[in-house]
Amino acid sequence: MGSLTHTIERKPKGNEAVTRTEALVEAVRAKIANRALGPGDRLPSVRRFARTMGVSPSTVVEAYDRLAAAGVVRARRGSGFYVTGADSPPLALTAPGPLRDRSIDPFWVSRQSLDADSSTLKPGCGWLPADWMPAAAIRKGLRAMGRADGAVLADYAGTRGSPALRRLLLGRFADEGLAVRPEHIMLTGSGTQAIDLVCRLLLRPGDTVLVDDPCYFNFRALLRAHQVTIRGIPFTPTGPDVSAFERAVTDEAPRLYLTNSALHNPTGATISPQSAHRLLGAAAARGLTIVEDDIFADFEPAPSPRLATLDGLDRVIKIGSFSKTLSASLRCGYIAARAEWIEGLVDLQVATSFGGPSPVATETIVGILAGGTYRKHMDDVRRRLLRAREEVTDRLATLGLVPWIVPRGGFYLWCRLPDGLDSAAIAQRCLEENVVVAPGNVFSVSQSATSFMRFNVAQSSDPRIFTVLERAMNAID
């Protein structure tokens, strides 16, 4: 970002003698930088600008010529000088702008977290800090890509994505007790895209979809994009309330149920074997399809029951990715499902993305997974998370925030605020001090999580988070 910042902030140097021409040049640049002038806008006429600035017209002409030479403006014959856009301010690309005032909806945490600058603290965001990720292994992988075959570097992926990565995944599934054949798996651009493709295949506007309440906020955003009716099933420390699930399945004829069964987002809970079994029974009785988003699997200290494994991919579709564990910059997700569904999903991926995920990304992931690095990295991450969870739990306790449960793994803590405080109001206040927290109702279909917040323990090491949080809690009290 070096040269860019320099371009934007190109101010007259403090102690140097600044000529009048230079001052004019800087005045124009400043207008462009603060967006008073945008690409395509006409500069003031020479005569008028000379009058405004109290200089001679020839000084203005010289300034405009310098700006034209720098490519910042260009002359049009007989018509004046126009801003080219070469200097147009990149600040605006990352500045939050009106987003800061936007109401707290299912997009709020995503957009605040994804577009936060490096000075913003993000205890509400849904991924590990970059310095928790296996940078050395990624660097090594990318250097190895520098020696890869030309086709890997330049060609489209096949429609199902890297055969090597699919093979690796099949091996992992077999280790988990889920023996599936190659025609049951495809790679996608990301875990989110995987769920989106499944929704495109199976849902029609107006269908009913069950989610947990609370659930990952982007499930709500994604399902909105599919224009379906969303019903929340109350979530308990052992998974969804199965009786409520059974009633909803009977009464509402839902087409899909979308869930994380292990290390559930946002609560960190894991479904019990009994609940998993009953839930699958209810689904089978009524022909319901289940999408099990299993992106937190590798954060588990020990494997837990999986719907996809119990069901054998009959009515459960298994989704995963490496964005949470390895890199969100080498994005790639996968779908394991019935072969005939995969065939339809491949068509949909061709229609909407053309090829499978980037070979550069997938082959780099294969390199990292195939070596022992990934396993060691995850061992380390799990140990660090254990410590971080304890520390953050203690800090939150001093503010009166109590975790709903103590999760077995992962990085989430779903906490209740003291005295029924409104987490949305607190989130707005925290944002004013550049801290992005995740207020409960972004996760809740029924909007019943007003006094909850999700914390990411790996993103909560900076003490300023708790100072800002305390101030916000006191302010709205």
Next chain:
Amino acid sequence: MGSLTHTIERKPKGNEAVTRTEALVEAVRAKIANRALGPGDRLPSVRRFARTMGVSPSTVVEAYDRLAAAGVVRARRGSGFYVTGADSPPLALTAPGPLRDRSIDPFWVSRQSLDADSSTLKPGCGWLPADWMPAAAIRKGLRAMGRADGAVLADYAGTRGSPALRRLLLGRFADEGLAVRPEHIMLTGSGTQAIDLVCRLLLRPGDTVLVDDPCYFNFRALLRAHQVTIRGIPFTPTGPDVSAFERAVTDEAPRLYLTNSALHNPTGATISPQSAHRLLGAAAARGLTIVEDDIFADFEPAPSPRLATLDGLDRVIKIGSFSKTLSASLRCGYIAARAEWIEGLVDLQVATSFGGPSPVATETIVGILAGGTYRKHMDDVRRRLLRAREEVTDRLATLGLVPWIVPRGGFYLWCRLPDGLDSAAIAQRCLEENVVVAPGNVFSVSQSATSFMRFNVAQSSDPRIFTVLERAMNAID
């Protein structure tokens, strides 16, 4: 597609005795399969269905009970039988069947080309061979990524993707005479994904969309996924037939027009300034939005009129990518459009892909574009294509294939077969010999391009292509 097809098409087996009950069961299943009945719909009352089918009520009751036992419908007390969705067919974009035998539909060329092994020749495919791509620059770029900041290697991209790449694109647009502000641009996972997001933003099932006839086959595939009505506008060597366009805009009230205005796929034609002007006038008069997929821009020997530039992004949405010119393995596309549309598209990208395109990919692209390598690479590619076009034209002439026009640039030749030969039949034969050609009707909404074929001159250097083609032509003659 084995078991699904079986489920959907579960017809009474030919020679078996079929009971009346079974016939009713199959009749209901057929209605569900063809979507005459959807999840949640009520079955006809027992009495009414008995009358309609000329059977006794007890036969209907038995059929409904069987369907309920199979989970296809369920009884609600005192209210009748309802479709559960268990049998509701997924969105089938193509007919089922093994890929090699599958009918020649808009997915045929994509799937054959994307999944071809290295021994397959692909004169019908839509991209340059890997050895035409700037491998050295990509390798250097990836090695440089090995030294990049940890955030670039592991974090999600912001919601609009790399600020540096967006800045670069703004500069390129300004050079083309299209001065736009940062809030008018966003990066996407690919050019195809860019168009898909725009369709998601602007289209609803049942809307009408205009495309050129012929047009890029994946426009047809993509629009199928959006369940819209597709109308083709006859394409001429100077762009779409403007009178036909005007009539269609008036008569059909289309929501979108999707086109390549320069180096059109598959013909290689470029719209004339007069046609562009008239077309925009017609669009403006009826509030039509235009999506201009400009992915071939850099293959032009000199810039041609662009709808987006003439229109200034008022009603034209500009789409592009680097998959054709630089790498399809570092995938990234972009959208330039009205700021309020971009804002909506960003929400859609968050919901369906979470972050913008991979930072590893986009920063590598920035490195290549910012140096002079890319310009030199494209100069070289254009020169090579000129030679290849001449050579392939000569070779095709010996088989009696004549280009519809001689394109100004790009890699396509849209050729007419001699004696009205059927290109689909030829394509099936060529595939048996591991040559993927692109038969005319995959590009044609009206199915009026039976005797045309699209050739990619950069993928047609192997003499075996012409031997196989000749043999296929003779075989079906």
